Amino acid sequence: MADGKITRIGRCYACRETFGYDPDTVTTVLIDPQTRLPPGMTPFGTRRQPSPAALARAEREPICPRCVERARRFREEQTADPSAGWPTWRRDQGDSGSQAP
Numbered sequence: 248m249a250d251g252k253i254t255r256i257g258r259c260y261a262c263r264e265t266f267g268y269d270p271d272t273v274t275t276v277l278i279d280p281q282t283r284l285p286p287g288m289t290p291f292g293t294r295r296q297p298s299p300a301a302l303a304r305a306e307r308e309p310i311c312p313r314c315v316e317r318a319r320r321f322r323e324e325q326t327a328d329p330s331a332g333w334p335t336w337r338r339d340q341g342d343s344g345s346q347a348p
């Protein structure tokens with residue numbers, strides 16, 4: 248049996264799936280309810296110094312184990328080859344059945 252006891256049902260902030268969790272052990276992320284983003288994160292995904300007001304109103308939102316695992320794998324891939332970054336889309340690598348003239 249899992250070590251944590253499921254005492255609450257909630258929605259994962261990342262995938263919005265409902266899941267049961269133990270509030271004492273669940274992974275959470277701090278979210279500003281006004282922007283629905285972590286304090287200090289811009290809508291463009293860049294970081295800035297969070298305002299004290301944003302930090303004060305931010306709340307902890309639960310993350311389901313599947314999303315925690317996905318984030319861990321993503322981080323591992325990024326650390327394994329930091330130069331990889333996001334793959335660059337190139338026109339000459341389009342799908343083989345391209346209908347472009």
Ligand SMILES: [Zn+2]
Pocket residue numbers: 259260261262263264310311312313314315
């Ligand atoms: Zn999730």
